[in-house]
Amino acid sequence: MTAARFTPGMTVRVRRAFQPGHVRTPYYARGKRGVVERLCGIFANPEELAYGRSGEPKLPLYRVRFAQQELWPDYRGTAHDTVDIELYEHWLEPI
Template sequence: MAAERAALTPAWQPGQAVRVRASFPPGHVRTPFYVRGKQGVIEGVAGVFANPEELAYGRQGLPRSALYRVRFRQTELWPDYQGQPDDSTVVDLYEHWLAAEVADDD
């Protein structure tokens, strides 16, 4: 376990733009519906953790996965958002839910 933890290097760095996979499997996942398919920016790396999609079924949570704090603009999540343009939501997401994305101009 310790060796595996040491071997896992997070693929994303803070500031990188990512897009959450638009995937809709049955079963237990911790990626909320409202961020799937949406673009965000890596705010930070939270660490490497056992995979809840495995733990939920009585298995060991392997391989472990890097977990990121990903920030989304509210206007990206909700096109008709009524608040201010800078408002945001930060969601903690595991690496296998994230894909590369070209950054916005802003």
């Protein structure tokens, strides 16, 4: 079990990485900056489970809130609109 590295309110950046294979970090979020909304819990690693392995060690999972304008500079809604994405800790970097 890993102790959670981030707490709600912290600003984080999603790592840029483009490996093949199963990941649950959407392409559109990579390299983007958001704010931790909550810690969802500690969950088995899907990138391991997908290949029939144990998924250990388990990872903290967060909901990270992104401003739409951070994700899409040409976003046509309003400045306060957001997307929340669940992300496992190894994809997040502190800022």
